Amino acid sequence: MAGTVNPAAQPIVILAVDDEPGVLALVRRCLDDERVTLFEASSGKDALAHFSKGPAPDLLITDMRMPEMEGDALARQIRTLDPDLRVLYLTSHADRLFEAKKQLWAEEAYLDKPFTREGLREAVALLLFGRMTL
């Protein structure tokens, strides 16, 4: 991993992208934490618009399967602007992720849906801080 985010640096900025509002609401609830500033987007296009306006996220959480632009295509585009961006893919079927993407980058991980609050928080903590707890 190309360096971890300093846990003391506040806030943690996360951009969550999913075309299902209920999943975004669940992500919001799971990451309800005063250290976390969560921005939400309902599509890859919305996410790119957010990214161009800022603030730059420390972590992108994205659904893999979305209409128009899938999660890996979104991550690839944002990575051209921010190569160090960490990415967590939410996927209903990891095998499909690897059909689209043969290998995850060092700063990437995936989490199967359905996920638990602890599972999501653990994945975020691992990607951002290299530890198990947020």
Added chain:
Amino acid sequence: MTDDDKSRHDFKNQLAIIRGFAEILIAEAAASDPRRHDLEEIHKAAVTALALLGRMYPQTEGHGDHPGR
């Protein structure tokens, strides 16, 4: 993605949302909360429905609640 794939994906999403919120509410409910049992029933039904979906469509099965790298 075929229409069937999308339907399964969307259906699984809805069950995941129900399960996720139920789990959070159970964790936050006091042991004496009279609604706790009802929440546990909602959670159990969502878990069962997800398992049924997985049996009907094994290709929708995930790999557990741990991040993969």
